[in-house]
Amino acid sequence: xxxxxxxxxxxxxxxxxxxxxxxxxxxxxxxxxxxxxxxxxxxxxxxxxxxxxxxxxxxxxxxxxxxxxxxxxxxxxxxxxxxxxxxxxxxxxxxxxxxxxxxxxxxxxxxxxxxxxxxxxxxxxxxxxxxxxxxxxxxxxxxxxxxxxxxxxxxxxxxxxxxxxxxxxxxxxxxxxxxxxxxxxxxxxxxxxxxxxxxxxxxxxxxxxxxxxxxxxxxxxxxxxxxxxxxxxxxxxxxxxxxxxxxxxxxxxxxxxxxxxxxxxxxxxxxxxxxxxxxxxxxxxxxxxxxxxxxxxxxxxxxxxxxxxxxxxxxxxxxxxxxxxxxxxxxxxxxxxxxxxxxxxxxxxxxxxxxxxxxxxxxxxxxxxxxxxxxxxxxxxxxxxxxxxxxxxxxx
Numbered sequence: 001x002x003x004x005x006x007x008x009x010x011x012x013x014x015x016x017x018x019x020x021x022x023x024x025x026x027x028x029x030x031x032x033x034x035x036x037x038x039x040x041x042x043x044x045x046x047x048x049x050x051x052x053x054x055x056x057x058x059x060x061x062x063x064x065x066x067x068x069x070x071x072x073x074x075x076x077x078x079x080x081x082x083x084x085x086x087x088x089x090x091x092x093x094x095x096x097x098x099x100x101x102x103x104x105x106x107x108x109x110x111x112x113x114x115x116x117x118x119x120x121x122x123x124x125x126x127x128x129x130x131x132x133x134x135x136x137x138x139x140x141x142x143x144x145x146x147x148x149x150x151x152x153x154x155x156x157x158x159x160x161x162x163x164x165x166x167x168x169x170x171x172x173x174x175x176x177x178x179x180x181x182x183x184x185x186x187x188x189x190x191x192x193x194x195x196x197x198x199x200x201x202x203x204x205x206x207x208x209x210x211x212x213x214x215x216x217x218x219x220x221x222x223x224x225x226x227x228x229x230x231x232x233x234x235x236x237x238x239x240x241x242x243x244x245x246x247x248x249x250x251x252x253x254x255x256x257x258x259x260x261x262x263x264x265x266x267x268x269x270x271x272x273x274x275x276x277x278x279x280x281x282x283x284x285x286x287x288x289x290x291x292x293x294x295x296x297x298x299x300x301x302x303x304x305x306x307x308x309x310x311x312x313x314x315x316x317x318x319x320x321x322x323x324x325x326x327x328x329x330x331x332x333x334x335x336x337x338x339x340x341x342x343x344x345x346x347x348x349x350x351x352x353x354x355x356x357x358x359x360x361x362x363x364x365x366x367x368x369x370x371x372x373x374x375x376x377x378x379x380x381x382x383x384x385x386x387x388x389x390x391x392x393x394x395x396x
Contacts, residue, residue: 041070042253045083045092048076048284049187050206050294050321051234052096053271054119054260056283060274061263063256069249074283079186080147087113093242094253096234099332100149100339105237106363107350112240115327116254117369119234120261122225123294123321124152125209125310126159127218128201129194135163135221140177141200144185144193148344151233152203153182154335155224157342162396167343182343194218205233206321207290214290220310225318229393232331243365251368254325258372261323262381268295294320313395324382325369329360334392336360 042064046052056074058064064071075092077083080101086092088111096119097105105111132138138160145153157167160180168179175181185193190202195217202208203224212218225231236257243250264271272291275284284291293301297319305311311318333356340351370388373379379386 040090040093041072042094043072043092044074045077045086045095046074047078047080047083047096048286050123050275050291051120052283053264053275054257054323054325055094055096055236056281057264057271057274058256058260060281060283061260063259064253067252067256069252069256076283087237087239090239093239094257095237097237098147098150099232099235099335100151100154101147102235102237102363103336103339103351103354103359104149107354107359108347113237114240114243114365115235115332115363116238116243116250116365117236117257117325117372118232118327119236119257119323119325121230121232121322121324122223122318123233124155124203124205124224125220126156126201126203126222126224127190127194127209127212128221129197129218132200132221135159135165138180138200139165140175140179142175142181142183142198144183144190144199144202144204146187146204147184148346149339151224151228151231151335152205153344154338154342155227155231156182156203158338158394158396159222159227169343169345184345191215191217206294207286210290210293211286214287214293219308220305222310222312223305223318223320225320226311226313226316227394227396229313229316229318230322230324232327235327236325243368247368251371254368255372255375258325258369258376261325262376264295265323265382268297271295316393322383324384326373326379326382326384326388327364327366327369328388328390329357329364330390330392332360332364333357334394 044055044059046055059071059074077086083095087095102115105113145156160167164178166179167182168175170181187204187208190204190208191212193199194202194212209220238250272288272295273279276288276291277285278288302311306314336354336356336359
């Protein structure tokens, strides 16, 4: 991600946005804009990471227009705070957000918005300094995460606890030998921080893990998809008013995104070229080499990762990143349960009374994506069994 550094001030700003009081002025602007522009075009907000691929593919390939929708040039934003602010105020109406962030948005700030589909699965890893050979080696050191409410933070803390390490938030002083200090850092700042040994590792979305490999400043210790099988990372988030007042429009938006996911998973090389900094739209600042490493399957690389232990569950046959749109309820339930035990900065009291089953039904609106999947050829087109349910597989 190409973000400005996330200072403590920016974190506090975003934390304020995700409270009912802090979000109120933005939500008021959203209501006013909806009243004056009831037929607003598709306005995509995104961060320049591989997570945004389906939204960008849909735009590049003209899938919104083929559905009869007007669409503007996607708006590249530099931080989660900017993206959330633009979404809550109505400047954009289709975004990709970290799955745990949507939990915070709906139940922390009472944002009238819902998850309508997953954007992708897997696509993240824990990258460490060359001298770090195990999770245990992270004791007494600092590891960077992209955001407190992220699958990265959830999975990392599960892995650390399994090794007898305690995740902590220290703004001063060094962590103890059995502690791992967690800091929020803009992913674009992570490789330089690792190279200069300010941190011992980072866990983040691609292609920043691939970048560290190519620069030879770090190695991937573990892929998150090898811990939580086919986990969602970013999801598609839309305003509830659009879902209820413009259901036909919303269906077409989801149709375009699902069609783009199918295209991306069957044309990985073309997807990499589309996203690269030399692409027609210059959607991201990343090199084709880094994007190829993430998106294009490689038997040679997979063998290397199996030998190193970055991939342990060979029988899962996981892709480094994959595109699958259906938001399985079991995932949301498991995510909410894990968030309750995850160390985060700020006020997380809303999680204590949040029922996982209620959240799975209330946070997600799967009416549109079910229809879109049917139009795209069914779940089997995405390599899934023909059932809208699954059991979560999480093996640390």
